[in-house]
Amino acid sequence: MGVKHYKSIFNNEQELLKAIIDIHLDGKDIELDPMYFTGNFYKNGINFPKYKFDINPRILGVQKADAGSLPLPAESIQNVIIDPPFLFGIHGKAKEYYTSRTMGIFKNFNELKQCYSNIVKEAYRYLKPKGIMIFKCQDYTDSKTTMVHCFVKDIAELQGFYAKDIAILVKPNKITNPNTKQRHLRKIHSYFWIFQKMSAR
Numbered sequence: 001m002g003v004k005h006y007k008s009i010f011n012n013e014q015e016l017l018k019a020i021i022d023i024h025l026d027g028k029d030i031e032l033d034p035m036y037f038t039g040n041f042y043k044n045g046i047n048f049p050k051y052k053f054d055i056n057p058r059i060l061g062v063q064k065a066d067a068g069s070l071p072l073p074a075e076s077i078q079n080v081i082i083d084p085p086f087l088f089g090i091h092g093k094a095k096e097y098y099t100s101r102t103m104g105i106f107k108n109f110n111e112l113k114q115c116y117s118n119i120v121k122e123a124y125r126y127l128k129p130k131g132i133m134i135f136k137c138q139d140y141t142d143s144k145t146t147m148v149h150c151f152v153k154d155i156a157e158l159q160g161f162y163a164k165d166i167a168i169l170v171k172p173n174k175i176t177n178p179n180t181k182q183r184h185l186r187k188i189h190s191y192f193w194i195f196q197k198m199s200a201r
Contacts, residue, residue, distance in 0.1 A: 004022075008167050009167075010167060011169070011170050013041065013169055014044040016192060017030075017046050018045060018046065020165075020194060023165070024134075025079055025132060028079070029049065030047075030081050032050070032072075032079070033053070033080070034053045034082065034119075035055075035084055036049075036052045036054045036059070037054060037058065037083070038058055049081070051063075053065040053070060067118075067119045067122065068115070068118030070122060076128070077127055077131060078131050079134070080127065082133065082134065082136065084136075085112075112148070116152060120155050120156050120159050124197060129197060132196055132197075133196075134192055134195075136191070137190065138187065139187050152193055161198065165193075165194040167192040168189050169190045170189045
């Protein structure tokens with residue numbers, strides 16, 4: 001039987017994570033999830049991480065902590081997965097809808113940038129040399145499109161990470177308003193960046 005090869009685009013999140021674990025974690029489990037929320041990653045063969053944190057824990061066994069400041073020693077973690085909120089600046093009924101279904105909404109892009117920067121800087125601190133950071137993100141279109149995944153790559157590389165790989169998860173979103181004119185392509189995909197800790201720049 002030949003060696004299994006993976007493509008970069010998936011329509012199942014667990015299959016995507018299995019590919020990342022196989023290729024980039026040498027088959028080892030995800031060690032840390034600092035934005036655990038309800039733990040939706042961990043099913044269908046994806047084992048629970050050893051360390052689980054959330055700023056507002058919803059599940060027993062998850063410790064309370066801010067992902068930008070974790071109670072972990074420097075260079076103590078081999079790998080981490082980060083899944084922060086990606087929405088910002090939503091108003092009215094749309095805000096009510098998303099707030100009830102997600103971890104939160106940033107007031108604006110500057111608030112998102114500050115949060116992401118803090119998380120990436122902290123990950124560089126606690127990751128071991130050559131450690132892996134898996135960062136899930138998504139581009140966002142409101143009145144204009146913000147290429148969030150490009151910003152994530154920029155801040156990670158500035159901190160000292162190497163953009164080792166990227167996987168794309170495609171999940172068609174059925175929520176549409178037939179009464180509005182479409183001005184942007186609907187974003188039905190998210191990105192899983194795989195960064196490796198290198199020397200600081």
